[in-house]
Amino acid sequence: MADLIPQLRGTLPAVLQDAGEDASDRVIEFFTAEIRNENTREAYGRAVRRFFRWAAHRQLDLSDIEPVHVAAYVEEDDRAPATVKQNLAALRRLFDFLVTGQVLEANPAEPVRSPKLQTDNGKTPALTAEEARELLNSIVAEKQELPQLRDRAIIGVMTYTFARVSAVVGLDVGDYFRAGHRWKIRLREKGGQRRTVPVHHKAKEYLDAYINEAGIREDREAPLFQSLRGRTGELTGRRLQPDNALQMVKRRAEDAGFDPAQISCHTFRATGITTYLENDGDLETAQHIAGHASANTTRIYDRREDHVDQEEIERVRI
Template sequence: MGALFTVWRFRQTSPLDGAAVTDHPALPAAAAEPREQQFSRLDQRELVAAAGLGIALAMPGTPLPPDRNPYLVYRRALTNPSSRRALISCLDRIAALLTAQAGHGQIPGELLPWHELRFGHTTAIRALVLEQGWSPAYARKHLAALRKVLDYAWRLELMSAEDYHRAVQLAPIPGSHVAVGRSVANTELAALLRVCAEDPRPTGARDAALIALLYSTGGRCFEVAAVQVEDYDPGDRSLLLTGKGGKQRHVYVQEAAAEFLGRWLAISDCKAGPLLLRIDRWGRIYDQGISAGAIGKRIKARHRQAGLPRLTPHDFRRTFIGDLLDLGADLATAQALAGHASPATTARYDRRPERTRRAAVDRLRFPAVE
């Protein structure tokens, strides 16, 4: 695929030594002379994108102030740390792909003039994303982030409504992949809890409580990490989770799982603040809560200790939803407990259709070879 755009290059002019050219993604803010006198656009060759469009995008003269930069305003609007990290990384990846295609190295998404993108650019970006060989869901996430930052550019009055609506009218990403991950068997859950019980340090009790919460509530990593002591009611074993978009829901800790949680609360002796606390290698308990990233590391450490195949925190969520549906819970109940906005998302975790298809194949008559 050809380059998608060229970059403005900074031309420092001097009557004595002539013009020295260096790559520069933006004009200095203090430039007093007109841009035309200080900068010249180099490399005027025709740029052809995969869509067959000759398009070029120049970097802006003066960087936009933070309250006018759509990238920065969008980043500040993302209150969920996990969503912020994922979507902003998508924009940075798009910016890196574009500048790498243009042969000018990489620049951060903060410096890309998103508000100057038009339909020709976004169509070429879509083609570039498809070329990376990413899964359809991963590619769609990048285009969703692209549409959103353009939405902020329009809201900031950096794009006209017509330019914005044309730029975001992109063809859907085709295809679908089988969801990654697996279910956690009861024997594996028992093995994980066993290695935690064999750990005499406070870490053992905390990790057992963590595993119990992941399995019996189906909470996302960031949801479990954010749980406060006051969010848990031992009387009815209810737990308040705060999910995506700040949406709260009550889930319930299974009776046996509540025992592991009670043991941890007795050891931590914490009356308020984060429920799952950080513990150092010497077993000292801190007042700081465990992070979502640390949850993944603890699960990785424990499954290796137990000699189990690879497990992720999301596998417990997948198991929770699948087990609920297997035991006869209706889709609406499973959706509410999982905190899904759409029942279609919950249905993707349903293992029953897979078993039905397997049973249908098993009924086929295969000849015996004597």
């Protein structure tokens, strides 16, 4: 490892290299020892490189950086609010590590406020396709065991079907079924509403991996998503509750480097719909896929949600 450190120093942004070996070594320690998740490490690495390129263009040394500089950087960042928040979280954590290592006296990112995660159309934050993909991939980055496969499948189904968490955890094994050459999911939404949608190929991949590992494919009346037994990670046979799914989502988001306070189960409903529309999906079709209510009472008899084309589902390109 001692031979590797000089090589790693040379890969750091110039501002960090110029700050001296103590600073460089502390940054290397942060990325090798403090950040253990590979996807988080990559995400934080991109955030740190981007910020210090910005600082170098303004001829700032590490010791020169103050809250006003970090605030200016955040203000100039025109990417999605969720991405900006994630980048700021990475900087806060790195600077904290430099403070505890006595490289810096104070964390310049700590006082800087994150952008609000909301759009003109509502308060539910939506991840970008890249962010959603990063989160889903991070869950199975280190292990592909039953807990990881279950959690990825839950988030994947919420994202690709636009379903509420209550409908997803309410699924039985038999609600995921084959109809001709297609696979479909039968959802029970609030108010007793039922809808059947085709399964996106990525959601099918996630579901099959989980069901095969769990060995529950033939137990069609059993809850599809079940709670886990202690540290063994075995299924209990009991249905996972929405509150427990929310705790899982926040834990997985934090592990992937996102701010868990800004992520909820509804985030993935908003993410799926937004990505669908961004890829030229039809707004009215999105309404049917999501099971949204309409003021028009004739929609009670509208059965288009039962005939959504597979091509429409595949517009959710995550």
